[in-house]
Structures are given as C-alpha cells and as structure tokens.
Amino acid sequence: MGVSLKDIAKRAGVSVATVSNVVNGYRPVGEASRERVRKAIDELGYSPNLSARHLRNGRTGIIALAIPELNNAYFAELADAAIREAGLHGYTVLLDYTDGDREKELLVSEGFRAQIIDGLILSPVQLDRVDLFNRTSRTPLVLVGERVHDVPYDHIAIDNVAASDEAMRHLLDIGRQRIAFIGAQTDANRMPAHLRLLGYREALRNAGLDYDPRLVVTTDRFGRADGAAGLPQLMALPEPPDAVFAYNDLIAIGVLRAAVELGIRVPDDIAVVGFDDIEEGRYSTPTLTTISPDKASIGRRAVAALIGRLDGSREAEPEEVQMPFALVTRESTLGRPASA
Amino acid sequence: MGVSLKDIAKRAGVSVATVSNVVNGYRPVGEASRERVRKAIDELGYSPNLSARHLRNGRTGIIALAIPELNNAYFAELADAAIREAGLHGYTVLLDYTDGDREKELLVSEGFRAQIIDGLILSPVQLDRVDLFNRTSRTPLVLVGERVHDVPYDHIAIDNVAASDEAMRHLLDIGRQRIAFIGAQTDANRMPAHLRLLGYREALRNAGLDYDPRLVVTTDRFGRADGAAGLPQLMALPEPPDAVFAYNDLIAIGVLRAAVELGIRVPDDIAVVGFDDIEEGRYSTPTLTTISPDKASIGRRAVAALIGRLDGSREAEPEEVQMPFALVTRESTLGRPASA
DNA sequence: GTGAAAGCGCTAACAC
C-alpha cells in the first residue's frame, strides 16, 4: 500500500501519534517536530488512508445521494449543488440511482451502501410514510424534493400541491378553460405525480370547472418523449384542450415539439406550463413558463441538514423545511412580447 | 457500529474465519456450520464493513469518475452509463468535478481521492501529455472523451478533428461558404476545444476557403448562454456567416434561441451544427444537426477497461480505443421536410 | 473442516 503514518514517523524520528496530531491538529505539537513531520510528508507524499480512519472512528466522509436518474436536468442540478456543498464541508458524494423504482428506493433507504456511507439523501418517488416508519437502518437520512407528512426524518421539500395550484391559476388567469394534465402515473404511489395531479384538480374545483378524466394523460416515464406522445392524444379529442399543465419541464418540452409537428401554435392555440425550471426551458422556442423551485438551495440545505446530523450540531426534532418556489412566466403562456 | 463478523460467529457458535468463508466462499465450509451461519446472518442483519475489508486487502470497490460538470447532458449521459456499468460489476461510482480547471484535473489525477478509490476515469479538458507522463499516483487511470496521443493510459476517445471535419463538410455540402465557429477557448490548453477548432480549420483549407478569425468566437464556458451571446456578435459583422459550427450542442442551442430573438431563420439564413447529440437537440425547434458520439458505449467501455486493470484481467499495453461517431442531420441544416 | 491470531493504518486513552 502507500505511505503510512508509520513511515512518516520513522522518517521524521517521532512517534505516529505526533504525526497524527500534525495531520489532524487534535493536540498541540512542538514547532520542531511539526517541521520535521511536514518535511517527511512532503518527501514521501503521504495522504491518510480513509478506510483505516473510518474503521477507527466510524466515518468515511462519504454521503450518498439517491435520485431517480441523472438524465433529467432537475436532478443533475440538484446533484451538482449537493456535491459542491458537500465538498465545502469535506464530504464526498456517492450517487445512487433508484430509477423511481420502489424496490430500489427501499434497498437504498435500508442501507444498501450503509457500510461505506455516513449518511444518505434520498429523493423519493414511491416510498411512503409507512415505508419510512418501517425503516430499520440507522444511517442518518434526509429526504428531498417531496413533501411526506409526519415522517421521522428531516426533509427539504416544496409544496407540490400549492405549486401546481399556482401554475393552474396562471392558466386560468389568461383565460384558458380546458386544461389538460400530462404526466399522471398509473402507479398511485408515485408521490410527486400524485400531488401535482391533486393540485390540478383542486385548482379546477376552485375555478368551478369540471374535472374531465379524458384531459389527464398517463405516462410511463417523465421524459420529452412522453410529452411528445401525449399531445397528439389530447388533440384528437372531440373537444381538445386550450392549455397543458405538464408534470415537469421535460414533458412540457416534448409537448412544445409535438405542437410544432402538428402545426399547433403555442400559446395561441394551446398554452403550456412545466415544472422544475430547468435551463433548457429558458432557451426553448417558445420559452417555457414553469414552476421554479430553488434547486440549488434544496441541494445545499439537504447536505447541510445531513451534515448537521452527522457531526451532532443538529439535534432538534426532524424538521420539514418548506423551500420556496415561484411561477416564472414566459412565452409558452404569454407569447412573444410585442416589442420583440 | 453495526453487526460484525464476530457477532455472527458468536451467535452461530463458530469462529470468525468460518463466517468469513461462508460470506466469501474462499474455502469450503461444512454444511452444518454454513447453515447456522446463514441463519445468524439473517437474524442479525449482517453486511460486511467495506472499510475493514479494504484496509485488509487494499480495495474498496469504489471507482471515481471525474468530469468537468454535470449540468451538461453529455456528461450526465456518460456518467449514467458508467454508473450503471460499474454497478453490474459490483463497483460503485463516486463523482468528482473538475470544472474544466487544470488545477483540479491535476489534483484528481494525482490521487486526491486515491485513498478511497480503486481506480479513476477522467475526462480531461486541460491535461496534456506532459502532465500525464509526470503523474505519480499509482491508482489505475482511464481517460475518456479525448484523444491524447502516446500516453501510458487506456483511453476511450473519439477523433475530434475527424468529427469536426465531417460536420464542416456537411455544411459545405449544403452550400455554405462563410462558416463560423463558436466555442473556441482563450486557454489554448483546452484540448477538445482546440481539436474541434483544428478540424474546422482543416475543413476550410480542404475546401479552399480562407480562414477568417473574425468568424471564430471565443467563449468562457460551453453553455447555452455562450451560444446565445455569440450569434449577435457574428451577425454584427460586415459579412455575417451563413452557418455556425458550435463546439457543442448547448452552445448550438443558445444559437438557435438567439436566432429567434434576432429574427434570423434557421437554416434558411444560417445553418447550425452542434456536437454531442444530447437529447435536447432532438426536441428543439428546429431540431439540431449534430455529431453523435456513442456516449453510452464510451461510458461502458471506460468502466470495463478500468475494471479489467483492477482485477488483472487486462494486462495488455495501454490502448487507445477509437469510438465511432456519426453525423446526424436534422432541421437546423436541412429545414423541415416538405411533407410535414 | 475449523479455529486462533496477526496485522492492515489509524485515533485516542493513557502514561510520562
């Protein structure tokens, strides 16, 4: 193996404890010894063996971030923020995928990696309260992105129902009456999809509009292809919609593309609202109106909360942190500004 | 800490060596002992402590993937493929960022994480041959995405010069004569940018066209915003271009957006070609002509090569694997099919 | 087929 504390100690003519103290600074070390240790470290190129350190003190400095996928900019941005924040605190992030799959989410939450990670941040798609209460692993866990009530873990969430309601109110405000939803899930357990659909229905009810199940398109996944496939179905209806609220931006962007191919004008014929505010929607044609959660803050807060638990600086009851969101209006609902 | 071998051994009434052998299967174990050990493991929920294992045998089962950033779908797709492939072999991937920064690339290649990882896959932006020859770390390394000649490491690359040349030939074939390049770097060390620009110049020369430095736009980064900022500069020239070859798809997509805002038609007024074939370009308006490297294969091959080195199954000389690429023509150079 | 024990590199308790 590499250079060890013992090698340095021998070279510098001191004990391993002194070397350790130079490296970690737990105890004061005399100037003379310190200097010789430093010199030996430089010459031999020492860096500490993390496994040994872990074995000794039970920490690796690695936290896992489990997300459904990376091919969605929403999660990529979240991961990016988390990785950078973790780095600031001296932690490294290990990414795990769940594919939005219940079994994999359970596996991860139950400590599939538990022997190597200090803590876990999970973006749940299917896990529910019961699953979380039954969790046996002792690895600290922070939930992210989804609001799950009354669960014994910190979670950094946005209010999907309220956000969806706001998106819908915007569509109603600009005079749309037949609003479709694309991205419902056959699997009722998929929490975010469920909650956004709930917000959709609530907004309809509050506006005194009927809920028409034909306007709700169920998709297998949440990608651009699903949105592109959804719009033609809706336009084939006897009374096609005049607006679409998409589960997320990727679906919305698929809808924008399908509209081009069908020769449908956005927003004139159909207005489109997404959810996530990924950068892509700021450059699409038309640009995309969307709900913008603060992804960077969510990632940072999640890491901060987890590290707080790990180092003991956070001992309060598990907390539900509601992160703010904002509706960002762009061309897909308002059209090009006349001046442009 | 958790349940250890010793706990299982006590419960099953055998020695730790026997438990270890049941878990790892290095030596045969009697049926009776095996059964009792299994039962104890089930009851107590044992899983091995990776740090201890590593300390003992020098391996963690973790490999690092160091990429410039995650907010570019190209790297997200690459990482996705790598993580999945690694999982199949029982390895876990740890992501590191370099931000395309030379210092960080050096740090990573020199084994910043070396004490916890078994091997490293690096997507270099700035490291050159000399840096790689001077590398002192003994951690196995595989290079990815960039062709660096005569370097003592496996690398899975595509030929940026040839690919750029092909993109340019397509633009020339459709009759464009003033072709701009967006995404050159002030920093001459940035290898991919350098090579793609080289392909651009070679293609111009082969076509008997002059190289006009005013048609080359230097950018700080490689994002959509850089493309959007680049186009107006070019259109302000006395003789604006009739085509743009962008360093990557994100820049190209920024160009598409800027064109909309400037009222310039794509491809009629200006044709656009990108590089990477990220999914976004298949849904943009217009859809994006681009060079398509096989990202999934690149990620998989890189992991396979690295693991081959780690487990000793790959002992040949370091190899440069050229991965294929293809030009994918879409609306940004060919326009809408008449039938649509 | 099984067990005892050394030792991987490190930290921290304990001595001086």
Next chain:
DNA sequence: GTGTTAGCGCTTTCAC
C-alpha cells in the same frame, strides 16, 4: 509536548 498501545472488522496464514 511526546510516546506507547489497544483495537476498529476483516482476511488469511498457520495449526490442528
């Protein structure tokens, strides 16, 4: 301010 040493959980050699 410094040194000695036990022991974290594991694999593996050596004995039986």
